[in-house]
Amino acid sequence: MSGDQYGRYDFNYAPPMPTAPPQAPADGVRAVAVAVLNLSGLGLGYALTRRWALTALCWAATAVLLFVALPADPDGVPVFALLLYVVFLVLAAAHGARVGLRTPVAWPRPAPLALGLGLLLLVVPAGGVVLYDDARDEAVEQMLLKRLDEADQLVAAAGEQSFTAGQDDYRKALKAYADLRADHPDSRAAARVPSRMRTFYTTVGAAYAQGDYCTAIAPLTYLRTVPKSLPRKDLGELATWPDDRLATSLYACASDGLKGGESTWAEQFGVLLTTFPDSDQAAKVEPAVGSAVTTAEKDLRGAEPCAAVDQLTSLSTQIDTLPGEKAGIVAALAKDSQRATDSADAGTYTCGVDQYKDGDFEEAQTTMTTYASDHKSAKNTPLAKKIAIAAEIAQTVPAAGKKLPTTRTGGSISVTVQNDSPDEVTVMYTGPVTGSFTLKGCGSCKAYSAIRTITPGFEPCSDGKNYPQRTLSLPAGTTYFLHKPKSDSLDSPASDTAKLRSGYIYTECAYTTQSLGTGSLG
Numbered sequence: 476m477s478g479d480q481y482g483r484y485d486f487n488y489a490p491p492m493p494t495a496p497p498q499a500p501a502d503g504v505r506a507v508a509v510a511v512l513n514l515s516g517l518g519l520g521y522a523l524t525r526r527w528a529l530t531a532l533c534w535a536a537t538a539v540l541l542f543v544a545l546p547a548d549p550d551g552v553p554v555f556a557l558l559l560y561v562v563f564l565v566l567a568a569a570h571g572a573r574v575g576l577r578t579p580v581a582w583p584r585p586a587p588l589a590l591g592l593g594l595l596l597l598v599v600p601a602g603g604v605v606l607y608d609d610a611r612d613e614a615v616e617q618m619l620l621k622r623l624d625e626a627d628q629l630v631a632a633a634g635e636q637s638f639t640a641g642q643d644d645y646r647k648a649l650k651a652y653a654d655l656r657a658d659h660p661d662s663r664a665a666a667r668v669p670s671r672m673r674t675f676y677t678t679v680g681a682a683y684a685q686g687d688y689c690t691a692i693a694p695l696t697y698l699r700t701v702p703k704s705l706p707r708k709d710l711g712e713l714a715t716w717p718d719d720r721l722a723t724s725l726y727a728c729a730s731d732g733l734k735g736g737e738s739t740w741a742e743q744f745g746v747l748l749t750t751f752p753d754s755d756q757a758a759k760v761e762p763a764v765g766s767a768v769t770t771a772e773k774d775l776r777g778a779e780p781c782a783a784v785d786q787l788t789s790l791s792t793q794i795d796t797l798p799g800e801k802a803g804i805v806a807a808l809a810k811d812s813q814r815a816t817d818s819a820d821a822g823t824y825t826c827g828v829d830q831y832k833d834g835d836f837e838e839a840q841t842t843m844t845t846y847a848s849d850h851k852s853a854k855n856t857p858l859a860k861k862i863a864i865a866a867e868i869a870q871t872v873p874a875a876g877k878k879l880p881t882t883r884t885g886g887s888i889s890v891t892v893q894n895d896s897p898d899e900v901t902v903m904y905t906g907p908v909t910g911s912f913t914l915k916g917c918g919s920c921k922a923y924s925a926i927r928t929i930t931p932g933f934e935p936c937s938d939g940k941n942y943p944q945r946t947l948s949l950p951a952g953t954t955y956f957l958h959k960p961k962s963d964s965l966d967s968p969a970s971d972t973a974k975l976r977s978g979y980i981y982t983e984c985a986y987t988t989q990s991l992g993t994g995s996l997g
Contacts, residue, residue, distance in 0.1 A: 536563050619664035626651035634678040638694040653704045683720045689728035695721040726756040733767045741793035752800040761807045772818045781826040787819035824855045840866035865905040868957045872970045875955035880909040886950030888975045893942040895935045895986040899961040906954035914943045922989035936984035958985040
């Protein structure tokens with residue numbers, strides 16, 4: 476229906492809606508309510524004052540923060556992002572207070588009720604913080620459990636290798652366990668470390684459980700250092716777990732090495748005596764050493780007396796290196812060392828005889844000469860000297876070493892040895908009788924040319940000179956002579972084999988042959 480402009484109205488006409496809420500009287504409570512509602516991070520203050528664009532902006536800011544913060548990370552929300560969000564909320568609250576001062580809220584109308592709703596809704600961000608902290612704590616727990624698992628894997632991998640090859644992995648795993656206990660003592664991962672340490676110990680010390688005592692020494696020694704990384708209260712009985720096992724390994728390995736002639740046994744016994752002086756294993760060291768000396772002494776009467784002498788000499792030297800804190804053990808070890816030395820000295824003669832019988836004449840000569848020099852009053856010294864003489868002759872005339880010399884002297888056959896050489900000569904002989912003597916050089920004699928010595932009718936010691944000489948009385952049989960020059964100008968000694976028979980008088984003559992600047996004794 477319509478009418479004219481003077482009193483007629485069009486009842487279908489509707490006035491346009493306002494673009495913003497009408498201005499209302501200033502209300503401080505309402506302003507605070509809108510500000511508090513905006514602090515929830517959801518822009519509710521703007522929503523109740525119908526500022527939809529600003530409401531969407533608050534939602535977007537909160538969504539960005541959630542995107543950055545979730546899922547929860549052990550490091551938490553980046554500080555920069557958190558500061559930006561807090562500044563945004565403060566600005567939103569301040570602006571919301573300004574808007575709410577003169578703008579009525581759509582609901583609830585009473586300002587105090589709106590303020591109460593705002594305060595109540597502050598539980599949302601507060602609860603979010605609490606929930607996020609819980610999620611972050613769980614993320615930290617999972618990170619620590621992952622570290623624990625990685626350390627466990629290192630231990631398992633190292634257990635598949637030798638201790639030397641796996642030692643670095645063991646050290647890394649131990650550091651991880653120690654860090655968990657020290658830096659995160661209340662974490663679930665730290666609570667599991669004690670059980671992991673038992674696995675750690677049994678894995679490192681696996682060689683001991685397998686009876687491989689020598690191999691077990693190094694890892695068990697390492698395990699005794701673990702309390703430097705983890706407190707003893709965290710380790711409990713594991714702190715002393717390696718001690719008895721290491722003592723047992725040291726004793727077992729050293730004992731086997733002592734029996735097998737290895738050189739490491741003294742070092743291992745030394746560690747045992749100094750590290751575990753009161754242990755049962757330390758008390759068994761001296762009996763083991765004494766038994767080894769006794770065994771070597773018995774071997775002097777066996778097939779290899781020289782090896783027994785070497786063993787006794789080595790035992791004496793190594794026993795002297797053993798430390799000790801127990802006076803009784805130290806005294807007993809000193810007696811064992813002296814016994815080994817005495818037996819080695821006595822066994823030197825037996826060794827020389829064995830060398831001679833085996834045809835090792837050079838070694839026999841050295842051994843018997845040393846023995847005779849070191850044991851001037853021993854009962855075997857006279858025979859040792861004769862064996863040394865026979866051994867030296869046998870190096871030039873091997874047949875001379877077929878029989879062991881005796882201490883027999885004298886005989887019925889006269890043998891005169893003369894020196895037709897300008898050089899002093901040592902005459903050695905062996906056979907039924909063994910001995911030696913020295914003839915001084917013939918002052919009027921000269922060396923013969925090599926050509927002359929092969930001329931028919933050549934006879935040394937025939938010029939009627941007063942040759943230096945010595946007459947021996949020897950028994951019948953084969954006697955081996957060796958004329959050994961004392962002058963360095965002569966290259967080699969001369970030898971002669973004489974088959975002596977009763978009723979004859981024999982003469983030996985030593986002379987020098989000169990040829991092309993070199994000389995030899997004939």
